[in-house]
Amino acid sequence: MRAERAARGIGKARAVERGILSAHDYRRPSTMAVMVVMAVVILFMVFTMLYPIGVTFTNSLKTVVEVNSFPPKFLPAGLEWGNYKEGWHYMDLPLFLKNTLLLFGGNLLVTMFVLGLAAFTLSKLRLPHRKLIYFFFLMTLFIPPSTYIVPNFVNLKDLHLLNTFWAFWLPAGASAFNLLLLKSFFDAISDEIFEASRIDGASNWYAFSRIALPLSIPIVSTLAIFIFSAAWNDWFWPSLVMHGDPKYPLATAIYKKVIQATGLKQNVKFAILSMVALPPIVVFLLFQRFILRGLHLGGVKG
């Protein structure tokens, strides 16, 4: 109920409704003064959010002398598009992008089929002891991941999964948080559809693959956002598990070749960073309505 109200609040602007302040409050000058201060603070926040992002792009268009000059200027004198060409030749961005997308796609598939199937079973098939089984899955949420990061690595080595994409795809199916998300989504779907299909003779597999999965588009998009941002962001773990360029995802490659590089020119560095930052920003701005709503569906992520 509460979430629903909140989702509605996210969905559209409410111009008429009052908030903490009423129309009466607005008439008092002291309130107006507070409101002005608040607006200034919020605008300052927006500025501090946007300036570093903007400067990434403007720096990428400067000359070496300009980008290293003090005090730094926001706008470049001329547009040095050559930096982008140089950055493009500096590293094989399409290869690393391909690796990131491979990680993302595989993780999403495994999550939907392995965890989706388990969540569907626990939610819709009245198995005996399902509470106990669910608890077995959820208990892993109690254990903070960095406490077993080392045995996790050794375990992957023992399973001969190091330097393979399976070292990411398979563990994607072992996420209690995503299971929780999927199960609460299925819990909200009415049982009647599934009962009707059972009466018509549908098997459990049919109910999952032909009814539950097609109905779960909203949760798939939420999971896709989480899994994408994880694949796009994670640099440290892949740098341990993968052994070199041909397998590194984009984030790891950028860390190794751009952040840690010493000889790279500052403006070319910013050109590469811009190329990496631009796609997610564009996708976010285009689909921000759906993405923010999808994030909300996910609730508080731990």
Add this chain to the structure above:
Amino acid sequence: MDQTAAAAAQSTQSTKRKRFAPYRQNISGYLFLVPAAVLFILFLWVPIVKGLIFSFYHIDFVNGDTFVGFDNYRTVFHDPEIGTAVKNTLYYMLLCLLIGFWVPILFAIAISEIKRFQGVFRVAAYLPNVIPVVVLYGLWRWIYDPVGPINALLGKLGADQILFMTDTRWSMLSLVIMETWQQFGSGMLIYLAAVLSIPKDWYEAAEIDGAGIWARVRHITLPSIKNLVMLMLILQLIATSQGYQSQLAMLDGGPLNATLTYGLKIVKYAFTRLEYGVASAMGVLMFLVLGVLAIIQFRMSNREGD
């Protein structure tokens, strides 16, 4: 005689069948759980148990593991850097609370009152979350540079130059500011949804009863989001107590171990010194401390979910 025996046999058979019937009907259901169960065991439970076992072994990939008893734990407690690491971790958690924790709450309440351009503010606040962290590392190194934009501004204002990265008094603080900048948007959106879901007639009623603006915030807004605030607090404590990535990427624990956190120390034991046993022992010790926090979180999120 025969008949009753047969009947009795039949009845036990039928009760047996009855008892097992639900399992047989649900055989496909249990099969559906097998892939997830296998992956959970293989990639969560096995590493967790192995971590406990490894903490009593010296791990050697070439010559095989040897049992060393409590030696790994002794190494941990005798390492002088461990004390520094624990202190730095607590300092980092404290800074994240002092700088990062209240900011999203404040902005959520403020933005909930803004009637126009709310969507723009939301998008702007969330934007840094969208940018890959590795880009942020490169960007903020430049921003914090001795000849970067912040120092240029300080110079214009006549203030002294601040060495954000290399001054031990500033380095951890600089990282916390960077992370607050990056993460504040997602926290704010969560709080904003909660603030917007508070029924507006409560404010109306309070105002009629003579409550001022501050009283309304203090007695209606804040109590309404109290559970969420507590949950976010626990989540933040759990997350920051494990933090090591920005410390590793930006400064590698330096300058002079000023940003060496406990999590970073684990990583260094494991992946630079290759002392997997000692690193596992540190993980076990950390688990004992964080387990308590995690249990509190679970109880809180149950309360939040109703």
